[in-house]
Structure formats: C-alpha cells, structure tokens
Amino acid sequence: MRFNRFLKDNLNDAVRLFDPSRKADLFLKSFCSERRIGKRDRVWLGDRFFFYQRHRLFFDRLAGGSDELAEIIAKFYENELDESLSARIEKLKGSGEFDALFNRSFPQFLAERIGSRFGESAFLWFNSKPAVHIRVNIAKTSVVEVMRMLESEGFSSVQSPLSPCGLILDQTQKSLKNSACYNEGLIELQDESSQLVACLVNPETGNLFDACAGGGGKSLAVASLFPGIKITASDNRTFLFDEIESRAARAGADIAAKPFASVEKLKFDTVLVDAPCSGSGVIRRNPADRWHISAGSVAELGRLQLELLTGFSKLVAAKGELIYATCSFLEDENERVIERFLKENPWFELLPAAERLKCNLPAGTEFSDVVEGDFYRVAPFHERDILFGALLRRNF
Numbered sequence: 001m002r003f004n005r006f007l008k009d010n011l012n013d014a015v016r017l018f019d020p021s022r023k024a025d026l027f028l029k030s031f032c033s034e035r036r037i038g039k040r041d042r043v044w045l046g047d048r049f050f051f052y053q054r055h056r057l058f059f060d061r062l063a064g065g066s067d068e069l070a071e072i073i074a075k076f077y078e079n080e081l082d083e084s085l086s087a088r089i090e091k092l093k094g095s096g097e098f099d100a101l102f103n104r105s106f107p108q109f110l111a112e113r114i115g116s117r118f119g120e121s122a123f124l125w126f127n128s129k130p131a132v133h134i135r136v137n138i139a140k141t142s143v144v145e146v147m148r149m150l151e152s153e154g155f156s157s158v159q160s161p162l163s164p165c166g167l168i169l170d171q172t173q174k175s176l177k178n179s180a181c182y183n184e185g186l187i188e189l190q191d192e193s194s195q196l197v198a199c200l201v202n203p204e205t206g207n208l209f210d211a212c213a214g215g216g217g218k219s220l221a222v223a224s225l226f227p228g229i230k231i232t233a234s235d236n237r238t239f240l241f242d243e244i245e246s247r248a249a250r251a252g253a254d255i256a257a258k259p260f261a262s263v264e265k266l267k268f269d270t271v272l273v274d275a276p277c278s279g280s281g282v283i284r285r286n287p288a289d290r291w292h293i294s295a296g297s298v299a300e301l302g303r304l305q306l307e308l309l310t311g312f313s314k315l316v317a318a319k320g321e322l323i324y325a326t327c328s329f330l331e332d333e334n335e336r337v338i339e340r341f342l343k344e345n346p347w348f349e350l351l352p353a354a355e356r357l358k359c360n361l362p363a364g365t366e367f368s369d370v371v372e373g374d375f376y377r378v379a380p381f382h383e384r385d386i387l388f389g390a391l392l393r394r395n396f
Contacts, residue, residue: 216244281386
C-alpha cells in the first residue's frame with residue numbers, strides 16, 4: 001500500500017477542513033492547489049476522500065476522532081486490513097451495526113427516503129462510483145466518428161442505451177479535456193439522464209429560454225439536437241455567462257446569454273426551468289452532497305422551486321410549453337411542486353413525457369426505465385443519474 005506521512009496528513013486535513021455546504025470537487029481542487037499536491041497524489045487523495053464521504057459514518061466510528069482516520073480509510077480502500085482493524089470491523093458486523101454504518105451512511109432523513117422508495121438494495125447503488133458519460137455534438141459530427149477519434153487517443157467507449165448522442169467511457173485516468181474531440185467542440189461531459197432532458201423539447205419550437213442555465217449544459221444539448229431553435233440562456237449567477245458563451249463558441253452553437261431583466265417581457269415557445277434542488281439524484285456523482293440534505297432544506301427548496309416555476313411560466317407563449325427538471329428523486333421537489341403549480345395555474349396542463357420521448361428518440365427505443373406515469377423520472381440501478389422532468393403546456 002502506498003502510504004506515507006505526507007499522504008496521511010493531507011487526507012486527514014482534507015476530511016477535517018471540508019465544509020459539506022461547499023462543492024467537494026471545488027474544495028479538493030483548491031485544497032490540492034494551495035498545498036501544491038502533484039497529479040499522482042491528487043488522484044490518490046481524491047479517490048480516498050470521496051470513498052470516505054460515501055461511508056463517513058463507518059469510518060468515523062472506527063477512528064473515534066483519532067488521527068488514525070486517514071490510515072483506516074487507506075487500508076480499507078486498498079483492502080489491506082491489519083489484525084486490529086479486522087477485529088474492530090468483525091465486532092461491528094457481529095453487533096449488526098456494520099450495514100447501517102457502511103452501506104446506509106446517509107443522514108437519517110435521506111436514508112429513510114431511499115429505503116422507502118427504492119428498497120434496501122438501493123443503498124449499494126447510491127454508494128457506487130458512476131461511469132463517465134459524454135454527449136456527442138451531433139450538429140457537428142456523428143457518434144461513430146467520435147468513437148473512432150477517441151479510440152485513436154486511447155479512450156474506449158460504448159454507446160449509451162437511450163440517448164442518441166451519448167457515450168459511456170471505460171474508466172481511465174486520462175483527461176478528456178486534453179482530447180481533440182473536446183477541444184474541437186465535438187463532445188461535452190454530460191450524464192445520459194441530463195442529455196435526455198433535451199429530448200423533452202418540442203422539435204417545432206422556434207425559440208427557447210433556459211431560465212436556470214448554470215454553465216449551459218442543457219442549452220448545448222438542445223442546440224445539438226435541434227440546431228434550428230434560437231436559444232437564450234440565463235441564470236442569476238451572471239458570472240457564468242462567460243462559460244456559457246465559451247462553451248457555445250467551441251460547440252458552434254448559437255446561444256445568447258442574457259440577464260433576466262432583458263427578457264422578462266418576452267415570450268418563448270419553450271421555457272426550461274432546470275431548478276436548483278437537493279441533488280439527491282446525483283449523489284453517486286457527488287457523494288459529499290448527501291450530508292447537507294435534510295427535511296428542512298428540502299422544504300425550503302420546494303418553496304423556491306414553485307416560486308421559480310411560477311415566475312418563469314409567465315414567459316411561456318400561448319400554446320407554448322414549460323419544462324421543469326430537477327436532479328432529485330424526492331417527490332417534495334418534483335410531483336408535489338407540479339401539483340401545486342397546476343392547482344394555482346389551471347391554464348397549464350401536464351403532457352405525457354413518454355409521448356415526447358417517443359417523438360424525439362430513435363424508433364424502437366425502450367425507455368420505460370425513465371418514465372413513471374406522465375413524468376420523466378429516471379429509475380435507479382442503471383448507469384445513469386436520477387433526474388425528474390415534467391412537460392407542461394400553456395393552453396392560452
């Protein structure tokens with residue numbers, strides 16, 4: 001096992017200094033930069049840091065607040081347990097505590113919701129490490145051509161089960177951002193479930209407003225699938241506009257990033273509200289996020305989501321459509337929000353997501369794993385994140 005005082009001290013410090021309210025990947029990037037940690041050690045540190053976040057209750061119990069924590073994480077990760085550590089683990093198994101601490105290492109609120117909705121087997125899936133997904137910019141090239149280009153650069157990939165523009169990469173330590181495909185705007189990192197949100201868009205849409213665009217990932221997906229749609233992207237974090245415009249330029253997409261004030265009196269055929277949410281559906285990808293999800297935070301998010309959906313619905317043209325999406329599996333942020341919105345805005349109606357997916361996906365695609373009733377709702381146990389979507393039409 002590769003382990004020394006330098007690695008031990010930095011892993012202990014990373015775990016101790018991390019604030020769960022921050023994004024773990026950004027924290028770790030800053031942490032490693034400040035300490036001038038090299039690439040090989042960054043990979044070592046990142047793997048074990050996120051392993052700890054997935055099983056925090058277990059490791060905290062074993063370490064008991066001592067400076068053994070980093071060594072315990074490393075030994076367990078490498079499956080190189082010494083006699084003392086093995087005995088402590090066996091004791092937890094004998095008392096029946098192991099599963100609750102290791103597999104069900106979630107806040108109680110979240111553990112109850114996962115268990116009640118998906119069953120006990122879901123905890124293993126939520127704690128698994130997801131694959132790397134990419135979206136091919138089919139406005140510029142083909143999936144087959146990108147697979148060939150990636151193979152020439154040492155990347156192995158397979159086509160995504162559902163997305164017509166998705167690829168799944170085999171695990172590799174190489175960075176895609178150094179590949180010609182990325183630099184030429186032929187690919188973007190994007191999970192298949194997120195790609196499929198773009199397939200909820202009406203292909204006859206003339207103009208689309210992406211209200212909570214973030215870095216522009218879903219706008220770029222729409223532009224790739226439907227190059228004829230005029231797209232306006234916005235976000236209250238206006239500092240992200242440079243990123244949106246940079247990514248759009250690389251992709252050859254016509255996306256205008258504008259502040260809310262400049263569009264509040266306009267009407268759009270389609271408005272996409274990819275609402276801020278708990279991120280409960282993507283905790284495989286962001287395992288540290290589980291530690292700030294609570295009943296209180298979810299209730300507050302539900303109020304914000306309804307407020308955003310109601311506000312941006314005013315930008316939908318007559319007979320236009322409103323798409324609501326989250327990366328959460330919690331009904332409080334999904335079905336309950338849509339129910340309240342429709343009750344307060346009866347001029348909107350819910351459309352079946354399956355019908356739109358059938359329209360936009362290749363003939364014969366089996367997509368039962370991503371629909372539930374009239375909603376776009378991704379099921380767990382597959383190699384894709386859990387997302388939710390609702391498609392609404394304004395009747396006048």
